[in-house]
Amino acid sequence: MDFKFFRNVILKALVLFLVLNAILIALPTASSAHQPSLYNSLVPGRERFPFGETPQQAYNFSLYDLEAMFASHEVSAPVRGDTTVRVFVLGDSSAWGTLLTNEETLTGQLNALNLQCGQKQMQFFNLGYPTISVSKDLMLLQRALQEQPDAILWPTTLEAFPLDKQLASPLAANNLKQIETLVNQFNLPLVLPAENNSLWQRTLWGRRRAIADWIRLQLYAIPYAATGIDQIYPHFTPAAWDLEADESFYQFNPPEMERNQLLYQALPAASDMLGQLPLLVVNEPIMISAGENSDVRYNYFYPRWAYDQYRQDLAQAAAQHNIALVDAWDWVDAHQFTNSAIHLTPAGELVFAQRLVGNVMQTLCRESGN
Amino acid sequence: MLLTDLLILILVTLVLRFGLGLRPRSRGLILMLASILVIFWLQPVTSIRFLDFWMPVATLFITIGSWLLTAEPDQKKSRSNLITLTLVTLTILLIALTRYLGLSELIGSLKPPQFGQVLIGTAILLVFVILIARFSSAKKAWLMIGIIFLLTLFVILKTPPLALAGSTFLRSLVGQSLASASPLDIRWLGFSYVAFRLIHTLRDRMSGRMPQVSLQDYLTYVIFFPAFSAGPIDRLPRFIKDLQEPLLPFSPQLGQAFYRLTVGIFKKFALADSLALLALNAQNASQLQSTGFSWLMVYAYAFLIYFDFSGYTDIAIGLGQLLGITLPDNFNRPYLKPNLTQFWNNWHITLTQWFRAYFFNPFTRSLRSKYRGLNVGWIVLITQLSTMILIGLWHGVAWNFVLWGLWHGLGLFVNNRFSDWVKPRLSRLQTHTRMQRSLDAFNTVLTFHFVALGWIWFALPSVPLSLNVFTRLFGLGS
Numbered sequence: 086m087d088f089k090f091f092r093n094v095i096l097k098a099l100v101l102f103l104v105l106n107a108i109l110i111a112l113p114t115a116s117s118a119h120q121p122s123l124y125n126s127l128v129p130g131r132e133r134f135p136f137g138e139t140p141q142q143a144y145n146f147s148l149y150d151l152e153a154m155f156a157s158h159e160v161s162a163p164v165r166g167d168t169t170v171r172v173f174v175l176g177d178s179s180a181w182g183t184l185l186t187n188e189e190t191l192t193g194q195l196n197a198l199n200l201q202c203g204q205k206q207m208q209f210f211n212l213g214y215p216t217i218s219v220s221k222d223l224m225l226l227q228r229a230l231q232e233q234p235d236a237i238l239w240p241t242t243l244e245a246f247p248l249d250k251q252l253a254s255p256l257a258a259n260n261l262k263q264i265e266t267l268v269n270q271f272n273l274p275l276v277l278p279a280e281n282n283s284l285w286q287r288t289l290w291g292r293r294r295a296i297a298d299w300i301r302l303q304l305y306a307i308p309y310a311a312t313g314i315d316q317i318y319p320h321f322t323p324a325a326w327d328l329e330a331d332e333s334f335y336q337f338n339p340p341e342m343e344r345n346q347l348l349y350q351a352l353p354a355a356s357d358m359l360g361q362l363p364l365l366v367v368n369e370p371i372m373i374s375a376g377e378n379s380d381v382r383y384n385y386f387y388p389r390w391a392y393d394q395y396r397q398d399l400a401q402a403a404a405q406h407n408i409a410l411v412d413a414w415d416w417v418d419a420h421q422f423t424n425s426a427i428h429l430t431p432a433g434e435l436v437f438a439q440r441l442v443g444n445v446m447q448t449l450c451r452e453s454g455n
Numbered sequence: 456m457l458l459t460d461l462l463i464l465i466l467v468t469l470v471l472r473f474g475l476g477l478r479p480r481s482r483g484l485i486l487m488l489a490s491i492l493v494i495f496w497l498q499p500v501t502s503i504r505f506l507d508f509w510m511p512v513a514t515l516f517i518t519i520g521s522w523l524l525t526a527e528p529d530q531k532k533s534r535s536n537l538i539t540l541t542l543v544t545l546t547i548l549l550i551a552l553t554r555y556l557g558l559s560e561l562i563g564s565l566k567p568p569q570f571g572q573v574l575i576g577t578a579i580l581l582v583f584v585i586l587i588a589r590f591s592s593a594k595k596a597w598l599m600i601g602i603i604f605l606l607t608l609f610v611i612l613k614t615p616p617l618a619l620a621g622s623t624f625l626r627s628l629v630g631q632s633l634a635s636a637s638p639l640d641i642r643w644l645g646f647s648y649v650a651f652r653l654i655h656t657l658r659d660r661m662s663g664r665m666p667q668v669s670l671q672d673y674l675t676y677v678i679f680f681p682a683f684s685a686g687p688i689d690r691l692p693r694f695i696k697d698l699q700e701p702l703l704p705f706s707p708q709l710g711q712a713f714y715r716l717t718v719g720i721f722k723k724f725a726l727a728d729s730l731a732l733l734a735l736n737a738q739n740a741s742q743l744q745s746t747g748f749s750w751l752m753v754y755a756y757a758f759l760i761y762f763d764f765s766g767y768t769d770i771a772i773g774l775g776q777l778l779g780i781t782l783p784d785n786f787n788r789p790y791l792k793p794n795l796t797q798f799w800n801n802w803h804i805t806l807t808q809w810f811r812a813y814f815f816n817p818f819t820r821s822l823r824s825k826y827r828g829l830n831v832g833w834i835v836l837i838t839q840l841s842t843m844i845l846i847g848l849w850h851g852v853a854w855n856f857v858l859w860g861l862w863h864g865l866g867l868f869v870n871n872r873f874s875d876w877v878k879p880r881l882s883r884l885q886t887h888t889r890m891q892r893s894l895d896a897f898n899t900v901l902t903f904h905f906v907a908l909g910w911i912w913f914a915l916p917s918v919p920l921s922l923n924v925f926t927r928l929f930g931l932g933s
Contacts, residue, residue, distance in 0.1 A: 091709065128748070142738065300729065307733040307755065311748030 106288045122156035128310035130159030132187040133211040144308040145315040148298040149259035160210045160232045169208040175222045176240040179427045180213025189431035194438035202450035216254035217245045219351035236449035240369040243395040246347040271354035321424035325385045327377035334391040349402040365448040366410045370417040372426040384426035409448040468777040493680035504629045505568040516580045521653045522673040523587045524601045525660040536670040598657045614852035645683040681774035685767040687785045687805040702779035712776035719769025727763035734759040743927045757907040793898035795870045815842045840864035859912035
């Protein structure tokens with residue numbers, strides 16, 4: 086054994102590494118086909134999307150690979166027979182269920198109500214994701230169409246509409262290609278940063294995060310399946326009751342928000358995307374504080390003037406595009422919120438779900454043709 | 456150890472091999488100095504002020520003290536050994552000076568104390584060294600004192616209430632909050648292995664089997680950095696033999712070293728670290744709901760601990776080979792063995808051999824000679840149980856480790872008795888190859904499951920938690 090031997094070993098390793106990278110560069114970066122996944126095969130699919138900052142405690146973490154997220158979700162499990170009406174529930178952290186178990190979320194509560202649509206059972210799937218942006222919701226909706234939805238329930242709130250907020254969701258910011266498709270397809274007034282799609286990004290090194298995330302997601306399948314845990318429930322600071330006397334909302338000041346700075350175009354975009362599929366948009370409940378300065382603000386998120394205008398504008402936009410809308414903003418008592426003005430307690434979710442049933446049956450069952 | 460730390464170590468080792476290490480005369484000295492620097496570098500930060508500096512210092516002085524107990528009088532006074540002592544002291548002082556040179560980051564996250572404190576501390580330790588050199592001899596009583604001292608220190612560090620008391624004492628010395636004291640404050644890197652290497656030399660000196668070695672070689676053996684934190688526990692005569700062999704830079708050992716390093720890195724950082732995400736642990740043990748997946752998590756732990764430990768051993772052996780030292784293997788496909796005795800002959804081999812040499816064999820001999828009427832079965836039971844419980848306690852003085860030791864002790868006893876009973880009855884099977892293979896496969900699966908279930912005691916800190924997992928695994932829980 087001499088120097089030449091070691092030199093040859095290193096050279097061969099280098100060549101193999103370069104060949105592997107060349108193959109990876111040549112392969113498409115994203116595939117609409119289902120990714121291989123332990124979920125829905127070896128272990129049951131997750132009841133909500135992977136999300137979280139404490140992976141070792143929650144057996145869950147945030148990743149940006151839409152395909153891997155969908156492949157891990159129960160919504161991607163094979164559909165057997167035509168015995169259910171599949172209702173996909175979009176939305177933010179309040180739909181995903183921050184501080185709630187799966188059974189306590191809006192989706193869980195609606196499923197527990199065992200709603201029947203004709204001969205079929207209504208089955209609700211939680212496709213909420215804990216960042217607030219209607220573009221993010223549209224992106225998830227577009228991908229979700231591959232999973233045979235029969236109807237869509239879309240709770241949302243004012244915070245999701247400002248143009249500046251659209252890419253604040255890391256999920257949206259890391260899937261610019263999908264957002265760009267939406268922008269072009271539905272003429273959305275969003276300016277997107279240039280996507281870094283260099284060859285380097287498509288090498289093994291460039292894809293290391295996505296590959297590592299995929300592996301971690303598969304590994305967490307086992308503790309998730311063994312424990313059923315996908316979130317930790319720490320003690321939390323309750324949502325602010327006493328508020329600042331601040332009338333501003335992002336860059337907006339009274340008396341009026343500029344409507345062209347809010348992405349109401351997301352509503353017709355969703356409707357167009359769905360075609361004949363029924364859609365029910367819900368202005369989700371917010372905490373209406375009665376504390377200090379509550380005459381100025383409803384809560385930490387919203388000054389009264391801005392939120393009131395939003396409710397009118399949302400109703401107008403929905404009516405204009407013939408989209409069913411429920412304004413549930415004041416349905417839940419202010420004491421049924423947890424750490425945020427939009428996060429409900431289990432009891433709050435139950436109230437919300439029970440009051441929503443009529444609209445759900447009327448819009449999503451009737452229009453789905455069952 | 457992080458992957459970046461390991462890559463730095465590999466780089467340092469290559470520099471030593473191809474640069475300084477080529478000079479045979481200076482090889483031992485350079486290895487000793489490099490090992491001293493690395494043990495300071497690897498020492499984890501502790502919450503007790505400057506303890507992370509004083510623990511490596513204590514390792515060095517305890518080692519010097521042990522050498523003095525084993526050395527002949529003329530060796531203690533030899534010029535070369537005095538030079539080694541001076542060099543060790545100077546190295547410690549130089550490391551302390553990094554505080555003022557803004558270089559302390561070079562030695563990990565270590566922040567040395569004020570130089571004056573280091574001078575005083577080192578001077579006190581040197582006084583102890585002089586006293587030991589002056590008054591000790593390689594007689595049984597002194598060697599025994601050395602062993603008792605090491606064992607006492609070991610028990611204090613491994614027993615949480617004693618470690619807590621130690622932490623409280625040290626905190627009171629440096630004026631830190633006693634309320635924040637924790638048994639985890641005293642994280643003395645590598646002490647478990649250092650103590651066992653030292654006891655090996657003291658015990659061998661007692662029985663006259665220890666070769667005379669210089670302080671430099673002795674220190675290099677005890678703190679040899681590739682094996683410092685996770686073993687294996689080499690034997691001094693074998694280590695010295697390798698140390699005295701010439702080192703050829705492009706020998707076949709180089710290829711073997713890279714092979715072991717690659718395998719070790721893959722086992723530790725790819726397999727073990729991945730399995731850690733799904734393996735049984737104190738947190739998920741109380742959350743288990745599914746029997747099938749609970750089994751998977753137990754299997755994951757069994758493979759996690761194997762890949763983690765054998766990965767570290769591969770890395771240690773690879774680094775050792777780069778430096779011309781062939782450290783002994785610690786694992787030889789233990790999960791593929793058809794009985795528990797063979798499993799223990801192939802799992803953490805150097806620790807098992809250590810206990811066999813210094814506890815099991817002498818204890819068995821002692822029982823046989825003192826209690827001649829004692830049934831063989833009783834002797835096997837007593838020796839196996841006590842040995843395995845001690846191996847359990849080596850990992851930590853806690854009930855879960857006692858139960859783990861008990862589990863294996865009883866397992867070995869049953870295996871021993873059953874083998875004796877069944878061997879003549881199954882002798883006809885040896886001619887039926889297929890039947891024999893099937894039986895071996897069944898035994899291997901059975902042994903693996905016994906070991907894997909035993910890891911539950913080992914992995915979980917409380918007995919009720921372990922029992923909870925057992926009930927879940929066997930579908931007895933609600």
